[in-house]
Amino acid sequence: MLLEEMGGLPCTSEITESIEDVNPATDKLYCMKDDINKLFEAIEIRASQRGVSKSERGVKDAFSRSAMKRPMRSSPSRTSGFDNSEPASLKQAFRGLCISQASELAAVKKRSSKMSRLSGVSETGAVKSLYRPVVVQINGPEHTVNEGVGNVVEISLIPDRSMSNTSDKISELPTKEKSTYAAYSSHLSKDAMEGGSEISKISDGKKAFPHSTDIGAGYLKEVSERKLFLELPHSSTATSANKVEAQTVSTSDEAPTPAMPSDKEQALDSDLVSCSSTSIIGNKVNRPTSNSPSLMRPVSRSRTFVKKKVISALSSSSKQPNGGIDNNLSCSTSEIPCQTPEYVLRNDQKEEDKKSSESCGENSIEVTSSVLESSVTKLGSSSSSCNRTRSIVKKGDERSLSREKGEISQSSKSSIGDYSSTTSLSEESYRSGSSRSGYRPHMSKDLRWEAIRCVQKQQGNISLKQFKMLKKLGGGDIGTVYLSELMGTNCLFAVKVMDNDFLTSRRKMSRAQTEKEILQILDHPFLPTLYSHITNDKYSCLVMEYCPGGDLHVLRQKQANKNFSEQAARFYVAEVLLALEYLHMLGVIYRDLKPENVLVREDGHIMLSDFDLSLRCVVNPTLVKSSTPVIKPPKTSSPCSESSCIDPFCLHPSWQVSCFTPRFLSAAAKTRKLKADIAAQVTPLPQLVVEPTEARSNSFVGTHEYLAPEIIKGEGHGSAVDWWTFGIFLYELLYGRTPFKGQGNEDTLANVVSQCLKFPAYPVVSSSARDLIRRLLQKEPENRLGAEKGAAEIKQHPFFEGLNWALIRCETPPELPRFCDLGNVIPDTNQQNKEIAKSQKEFKSIGENAEFEMF
Numbered sequence: 001m002l003l004e005e006m007g008g009l010p011c012t013s014e015i016t017e018s019i020e021d022v023n024p025a026t027d028k029l030y031c032m033k034d035d036i037n038k039l040f041e042a043i044e045i046r047a048s049q050r051g052v053s054k055s056e057r058g059v060k061d062a063f064s065r066s067a068m069k070r071p072m073r074s075s076p077s078r079t080s081g082f083d084n085s086e087p088a089s090l091k092q093a094f095r096g097l098c099i100s101q102a103s104e105l106a107a108v109k110k111r112s113s114k115m116s117r118l119s120g121v122s123e124t125g126a127v128k129s130l131y132r133p134v135v136v137q138i139n140g141p142e143h144t145v146n147e148g149v150g151n152v153v154e155i156s157l158i159p160d161r162s163m164s165n166t167s168d169k170i171s172e173l174p175t176k177e178k179s180t181y182a183a184y185s186s187h188l189s190k191d192a193m194e195g196g197s198e199i200s201k202i203s204d205g206k207k208a209f210p211h212s213t214d215i216g217a218g219y220l221k222e223v224s225e226r227k228l229f230l231e232l233p234h235s236s237t238a239t240s241a242n243k244v245e246a247q248t249v250s251t252s253d254e255a256p257t258p259a260m261p262s263d264k265e266q267a268l269d270s271d272l273v274s275c276s277s278t279s280i281i282g283n284k285v286n287r288p289t290s291n292s293p294s295l296m297r298p299v300s301r302s303r304t305f306v307k308k309k310v311i312s313a314l315s316s317s318s319k320q321p322n323g324g325i326d327n328n329l330s331c332s333t334s335e336i337p338c339q340t341p342e343y344v345l346r347n348d349q350k351e352e353d354k355k356s357s358e359s360c361g362e363n364s365i366e367v368t369s370s371v372l373e374s375s376v377t378k379l380g381s382s383s384s385s386c387n388r389t390r391s392i393v394k395k396g397d398e399r400s401l402s403r404e405k406g407e408i409s410q411s412s413k414s415s416i417g418d419y420s421s422t423t424s425l426s427e428e429s430y431r432s433g434s435s436r437s438g439y440r441p442h443m444s445k446d447l448r449w450e451a452i453r454c455v456q457k458q459q460g461n462i463s464l465k466q467f468k469m470l471k472k473l474g475g476g477d478i479g480t481v482y483l484s485e486l487m488g489t490n491c492l493f494a495v496k497v498m499d500n501d502f503l504t505s506r507r508k509m510s511r512a513q514t515e516k517e518i519l520q521i522l523d524h525p526f527l528p529t530l531y532s533h534i535t536n537d538k539y540s541c542l543v544m545e546y547c548p549g550g551d552l553h554v555l556r557q558k559q560a561n562k563n564f565s566e567q568a569a570r571f572y573v574a575e576v577l578l579a580l581e582y583l584h585m586l587g588v589i590y591r592d593l594k595p596e597n598v599l600v601r602e603d604g605h606i607m608l609s610d611f612d613l614s615l616r617c618v619v620n621p622t623l624v625k626s627s628t629p630v631i632k633p634p635k636t637s638s639p640c641s642e643s644s645c646i647d648p649f650c651l652h653p654s655w656q657v658s659c660f661t662p663r664f665l666s667a668a669a670k671t672r673k674l675k676a677d678i679a680a681q682v683t684p685l686p687q688l689v690v691e692p693t694e695a696r697s698n699s700f701v702g703t704h705e706y707l708a709p710e711i712i713k714g715e716g717h718g719s720a721v722d723w724w725t726f727g728i729f730l731y732e733l734l735y736g737r738t739p740f741k742g743q744g745n746e747d748t749l750a751n752v753v754s755q756c757l758k759f760p761a762y763p764v765v766s767s768s769a770r771d772l773i774r775r776l777l778q779k780e781p782e783n784r785l786g787a788e789k790g791a792a793e794i795k796q797h798p799f800f801e802g803l804n805w806a807l808i809r810c811e812t813p814p815e816l817p818r819f820c821d822l823g824n825v826i827p828d829t830n831q832q833n834k835e836i837a838k839s840q841k842e843f844k845s846i847g848e849n850a851e852f853e854m855f
């Protein structure tokens, strides 16, 4: 049967000048840059210069620090503007805020250069559509500041689509007392594991889920409803610094009002109180036998995934509205997704838009031959992309034999899902994260969207019947994933099928719900795109982006000595770091990082998958100045320290570049020294802190070898657990094994808590890599790199020196997937043939009445 197999601080986004993060030579970003400039020009700033005493300054500093954690709403009276003596700093801060968006847009533009002229949406427009900033002063006139004191600015960004007025479903979650490691051990001995999703708790003690229908347009949009605090760096010219609150007001239309969860869904969710169990013996889980249909019976897999889950949380479900289609992304008259022109388009945009806004039914699409011709031409690249993927599948078929013969990596790592307590979740925090059809900027030109829309228009709706199952990719704890082709389009998808009865009986419905809700809000190149979701009484199906390159666990096994080179490891962990940073910005703590969950795309870049163990929580984006500038005292030994220095190029006394002392440094060393000198002298830029600082959970979730000590000890954990797992992940990629693995799971857990970190002598790993691992694998979360300022802290580590974060997705990956990873697409035995045939039959039966929801 089908389901048998299923089984502190704030983070920062570094605010940097676009010069640093964006290559000026890359004209693709100029649009973006100009647009951001315009954005800041739109911020009206009004002078309000006031003095503050020294003692007040101290208070102010402390206040500013606290502002790192949560926004302050200090003034009832807000004005529409304020004066800022340092507009550049504010601009820099916003630039940093936008940098991921800029990166995505740059890559989108690159990827779709041939298509871009067909699109009516420019990057500039995309940015403009996100925000219209309004800066509001929140300080009362009694607040006075002295010269030189950092300005603190609170900024609220409201997305272009106003927040949904949906009445989110809210439920109470009982708080479970902290468990101890000893308690966990005894718990383990019972072999009782329960599945379920963790529900976050909003500050008033309730938990909420996003139900609005507007999918976020990237993290900017996601964080846009939250307050930002800016502490503007002081400058010598600044004479005042007022605490102000700036509010960015949206301009665009409102998001559609989402439907409330159906009674059935509510009933399902109400069943999620008690727990199911999955026993763990060593590294293996004895999965309970499901009563679900045989669709998900075990088939050969490339590796073993064993997960144990414990749940003590309620979940509320959300119902997505039936697929309203984003007109902007509706089937373009000038674009046909695939070469096979089974769906004919009419070159009438207005009519199509009109139809898009209506029901999805009865669309008969026509296109003139000339349009079709040009469309096919323009879609050459995309078609080839589709076809390439298909050829990949065929290659995989051919090579599957070798895989079946033993080139199969076995991962002994199993994820644990023991949900025992909650964290904070703002009701508002997910309103902007809900879906709107295809409104995902970085994938807006993706042909799979077009394919789905075209089929929907042609057929009236999309059902699973329109997907042809090609192979079973694997089964997880809550569902089975199939590689499927949307028939007639050459477009491949990964369809995750979950049996509702199974989920309910195993108390895993809320985990599925969590995964769906997180997938819905994602819009990032290193995270999966969710194209559609089936709402059916019997099945829940997620139609996701397909990743043909296998996962990093399999890829690592194929490396010489089963470990990656340092350069390759750096690439993969850097992309994972960006994905984690983005997730944190959305208020998602991932909690299950491991090579098995890092998939490799066709282009060799990564995709982080599997979100059913993730924690959703509150995140309060905060812009803070990182620290006061450090002014080095002039070196007495340096000739430049002398006021008598007459060298016109000597920047005495601030710059520690000697004008007389000969330095025999390499060019690179000189550059490094210059950078270091400048960094020491220049006022630090503010940093965007966007990490769920208030999040605390006592849930026991993760994978044994990757569990952070605070999770094992039951001390409560927050976003720092992702930096611990990040350290383990880097270690494993470099050394080919995890650092604390013991004989069994309990040994492993004990090692994690008490054993010192050791590095093997072989392979030889650079000191910077070891230093980074050491800083990440601090047992105390507060000492851990990233715990205070999140991903930005980690990005600045020397291990990543020279990495262009903004353009990493344009870099050449260490290697392209070897498509034998696809494995058993074509079975090489009669038995497998039968299994595939049966799976296809079952897959078909699932789709009989299943209707898709568009996102």
Ligand SMILES: Nc1ncnc2c1ncn2[C@@H]1O[C@H](COP(=O)(O)OP(=O)(O)OP(=O)(O)O)[C@@H](O)[C@H]1O
Binding pocket: 305, 307, 415, 473, 474, 475, 476, 477, 478, 479, 480, 481, 494, 496, 528, 544, 545, 546, 547, 548, 551, 596, 597, 599, 609, 610, 612, 613
């Ligand atoms: N988008 C995708 N493209 C390619 N393969 C995928 C995709 N999503 C999942 N898979 C593969 O399908 C298999 C099952 O994935 P799934 O996420 O359901 O299970 P899992 O990783 O064990 O997690 P969980 O048990 O928590 O659901 C895994 O082997 C995974 O690599």
